[in-house]
Amino acid sequence: MNLHETAMGQRFFNVQLPALINTLKDIAAALSRPAPSAISFPADQHFLTSLYYGEYEADVFKPDKRLAPFNQAVQQKEKALLPLLSNEASIAFEQYQAAVQCRNSTVLEQAYASGYRTAVQMFAAGLGPQPPVPEHGETSYEKSSIN
Numbered sequence: 001m002n003l004h005e006t007a008m009g010q011r012f013f014n015v016q017l018p019a020l021i022n023t024l025k026d027i028a029a030a031l032s033r034p035a036p037s038a039i040s041f042p043a044d045q046h047f048l049t050s051l052y053y054g055e056y057e058a059d060v061f062k063p064d065k066r067l068a069p070f071n072q073a074v075q076q077k078e079k080a081l082l083p084l085l086s087n088e089a090s091i092a093f094e095q096y097q098a099a100v101q102c103r104n105s106t107v108l109e110q111a112y113a114s115g116y117r118t119a120v121q122m123f124a125a126g127l128g129p130q131p132p133v134p135e136h137g138e139t140s141y142e143k144s145s146i147n
Contacts, residue, residue: 003009050056085093 004013047056081093082090
């Protein structure tokens with residue numbers, strides 16, 4: 001006797017197999033739809049491409065309207081200071097400003113690299129197995145040193 005001729009075979013082919021096919025269709029349909037994001041933020045479609053080709057510019061390097069009053073104050077103070085300086089002091093002051101700008105640029109690059117590394121580490125840490133959550137009042141260090 002063949003499987004399709006038995007009562008269990010009839011049930012399998014007429015009930016269970018169609019239900020299995022419908023379930024697989026539902027799974028395929030669900031996987032073809034984009035899942036809603038747990039965090040909503042404006043996504044740039046070209047972010048990864050720009051980042052890969054070195055064309056991405058972090059917000060810290062873009063003009064910001066909030067800096068305008070500070071920039072104005074600095075310019076006013078500089079205009080008031082320069083007439084008070086001798087020619088030699090003016091040259092020394094400009095050299096000082098150039099050195100400060102180089103230092104600040106390096107600090108910004110360091111901050112960007114640190115933030116990028118931190119973001120990548122956070123992403124990678126989220127992909128791996130998570131350590132157990134410490135009990136109230138217990139640090140994860142204390143828990144690992146006990147074991």
